[in-house]
Amino acid sequence: MSKPVVATASLAGCFGCHMSVLDIDERILTLIDLVEFDKSPIDDIKTFTRQCDIGIIEGGCCNSENVENLRLFRKHCNILIALGECAIMGGLPAMRNGIPVRECLEEAYLNCPTVDGGIIPNDDELPMILDRVYPLHEIVKIDYYLPGCPPSADLIWNALVALLKGTPLDLPYEVVKFD
Amino acid sequence: MSEMKFTIDGKECAAKAGQTIVEAARDNGVYIPTLCHYEGIKPAGACRICTVRVGGRNMAACTTPVTNGMIVENQTPELEDMRKSIIEMLFVEGNHMCPVCEKSGNCELQALAYRYTMLAPRFPYLWPKRGVDASIPKLYKDGNRCIQCLRCVRGVRAADGRKVFGLVNRGGHVRIGHDAELANALGDEEAQRAMDLCPVGALIRKGVGYAVPIGKRKYDGAPIGGELERA
Numbered sequence: 001m002s003k004p005v006v007a008t009a010s011l012a013g014c015f016g017c018h019m020s021v022l023d024i025d026e027r028i029l030t031l032i033d034l035v036e037f038d039k040s041p042i043d044d045i046k047t048f049t050r051q052c053d054i055g056i057i058e059g060g061c062c063n064s065e066n067v068e069n070l071r072l073f074r075k076h077c078n079i080l081i082a083l084g085e086c087a088i089m090g091g092l093p094a095m096r097n098g099i100p101v102r103e104c105l106e107e108a109y110l111n112c113p114t115v116d117g118g119i120i121p122n123d124d125e126l127p128m129i130l131d132r133v134y135p136l137h138e139i140v141k142i143d144y145y146l147p148g149c150p151p152s153a154d155l156i157w158n159a160l161v162a163l164l165k166g167t168p169l170d171l172p173y174e175v176v177k178f179d
Numbered sequence: 180m181s182e183m184k185f186t187i188d189g190k191e192c193a194a195k196a197g198q199t200i201v202e203a204a205r206d207n208g209v210y211i212p213t214l215c216h217y218e219g220i221k222p223a224g225a226c227r228i229c230t231v232r233v234g235g236r237n238m239a240a241c242t243t244p245v246t247n248g249m250i251v252e253n254q255t256p257e258l259e260d261m262r263k264s265i266i267e268m269l270f271v272e273g274n275h276m277c278p279v280c281e282k283s284g285n286c287e288l289q290a291l292a293y294r295y296t297m298l299a300p301r302f303p304y305l306w307p308k309r310g311v312d313a314s315i316p317k318l319y320k321d322g323n324r325c326i327q328c329l330r331c332v333r334g335v336r337a338a339d340g341r342k343v344f345g346l347v348n349r350g351g352h353v354r355i356g357h358d359a360e361l362a363n364a365l366g367d368e369e370a371q372r373a374m375d376l377c378p379v380g381a382l383i384r385k386g387v388g389y390a391v392p393i394g395k396r397k398y399d400g401a402p403i404g405g406e407l408e409r410a
Contacts, residue, residue: 085276089276090304094274174400177399
């Protein structure tokens with residue numbers, strides 16, 4: 001039997017959740033024995049090469065590229081996991097949700113104290129900023145949610161083990177934390 | 180004072196006359212989750228987390244007095260799921276960003292979410308537009324995190340008994356306002372008490388904070404209500 005295939009991505013996130021994946025320490029050797037990675041920053045594969053079993057997404061959607069990427073993951077992954085606060089509810093980037101986009105851009109690129117004669121970037125190459133930051137489940141169907149900022153390595157490990165073995169997820173008090 | 184007998188989930192309990200179900204349960208070593216309730220201030224029954232079933236009806240245990248022979252259902256799957264759904268509703272109703280909140284780890288709303296293993300709310304986020312009021316010299320008032328439990332309204336008083344905080348507006352627009360004169364007079368101690376009263380991070384003291392490292396905060400290691408259940 002071929003190994004289950006895992007793909008990961010960081011959308012509007014800080015890569016902290018990916019760091020937490022690496023935080024499983026030496027268990028990563030076991031993980032490599034158990035699964036293969038496809039599109040992921042971990043192996044630097046840029047495009048999907050096949051249908052994957054598990055997709056793990058960090059970060060919410062703050063621009064059009066995030067949405068495109070997320071839809072691509074939904075298409076290519078049988079199970080999609082929202083990893084971390086940003087994926088679940090927008091997280092830090094979603095702090096802009098109460099502020100109009102124009103105001104955000106003007107503050108960052110025109111009125112910020114360190115800016116001298118700035119312009120608001122508007123190039124065709126750049127993805128469009130969305131009106132607000134969207135959690136993943138507001139755009140595609142998400143199968144599982146793992147909270148935390150970042151989620152603890154044990155939570156990620158327990159979830160992967162449960163998925164790979166088909167056993168119930170072990171959730172001791174210490175592993176479910178929102179910060 | 181006469182003793183009364185009642186049961187919670189079949190456990191024989193005793194209560195003094197006039198005690199509420201929450202108070203009597205605590206004295207008998209039974210935890211009923213509470214959020215808007217705070218020992219020492221008048222119960223409001225605002226959040227309904229403490230809902231129990233008595234005689235086939237749902238009641239707020241923090242406001243309902245015990246009666247003799249009362250049969251209380253507390254930890255039924257239905258009630259526990261309803262409590263979890265209330266927590267989830269509170270999470271989507273405000274802007275609760277735990278990673279950037281100073282109260283994280285000491286927050287009762289978060290602690291209840293941990294207790295009920297909330298991985299993600301089942302309801303859609305509402306993204307309400309609410310502001311931060313930094314006009315009080317010793318306190319930040321963050322409407323994003325307020326759950327309108329009314330603890331500050333009931334518990335924070337000036338020396339002459341006048342309320343410092345109060346409700347303004349109606350319905351979905353309700354928010355916590357304050358009497359500027361009384362709020363400006365709050366000293367460090369009173370500000371700390373107000374922050375301690377607030378179950379979430381809606382009242383935060385200025386100038387101090389993050390004194391306790393992650394891992395050593397109130398609800399980092401053990402669930403809320405655990406002290407009653409372990410005893």
